[in-house]
Amino acid sequence: MVRFSDSGGESDVPSDVGLAPVIPLFAPSASRAAAPATADVPAVRPAARWNTTWDDDPVEGGNDGPRGAFDTEDGDDAGQDGIERDIAEKNLLKRLRSRSLSVKEARAVVAERDLDDDAVDAVLTDFLGRGYLNDAALAEQLIHAGVDRKGQGRQVIAQTLAKRGIPRDVADAALAALPDDDVERALEYARGKARSLRDLDREVAVRRLTGQLARRGYPGSVALTAARQALGEGDSGGAGVRFR
Template structure:
């Protein structure tokens, strides 16, 4: 089984945020309200910044606004505090990966070192945790969506989860993909009573494939589910 942290394994998009501790201050930085839960459904996904930190730093530096080099310490503190508040607001609505949080922070025109300091502080406080997010996404994929490992791996990649973290989280899964595929196929086989065997097999395999099950797993699950349905008197193949 996928292991969850001691916080109880909060499902995807319902991640709680610890009490807000202002990291950089700033004269306009106000205390943040208590976090809300379950508000992720209407939140747009932030496209993760791809590549390593050095790569995006060099890209950012090429377009550095000279005004930032002349700002006062107070102005800098206010700018960083504003970025902190924006990121905390996003985290209250939806758990983010470090890559997604970096993309959101970069949009606030922070210096590269300021971005990394902010992210490191959020990780230390537990606001960002790629391993925990990976476990939640795997749980959602297997238990709620009936997905295969291939689809789940694609979800982890699209959310910016580092490859080594994703592979470790996937390795902790039980070897039950065939059982999950069969369970899903059984629920769909009952809807194919009016079609012939070849059409039913093709449709069922297509549904399994779209949920990320490998071809051999999908074929075996589809054959078994359709055979069981036929034997039980539900499907009459022509």
């Protein structure tokens, strides 16, 4: 059986052989043309636009908008304040390990860092609560050192308390508890120094010893009396100094 091809020519292909359908290459079929564009190919979405965190920020209104999750300006300030406070506390602890400090001295140490007054007060309050700072206890320590180790009189001890920043009322209370024994302590100190003056003329020795006592805070009359008595004990054959 002879079949005519679509081009008009004859075909020798037997009738029982199936032929593949002819699909036009350039003209879409009716069924394909009628199909919607989204049937086989998904619709192309427009390219997403990159939004910076401030595109939709409200001009005012705090951190309720999108900026709230990313706004770290306040957080950075708070973090920096925390770092400064930690450093200030460590510096203060380091100073306290070497010697006791008054509250006034501790404030100066903390103020070396970039902290406001409220933060400084908070650090000092914390250290006071822990017992690291105690002006009354420090005053007692200074008085004990002045009396027992340095042989100082009341006047010099009072000056030492003032220089260390001890409040006046705290210093006065501590000094009031100090026994009124300047004469005895001056004489004890003078006796200890009299032997070193053995090669001096008597009047020279008296003036020098009186000056030493005065520099330690003993009143002029107390210093002169103690010096003469200590040096006179040597003249009388006691344990004091024998002059030429």
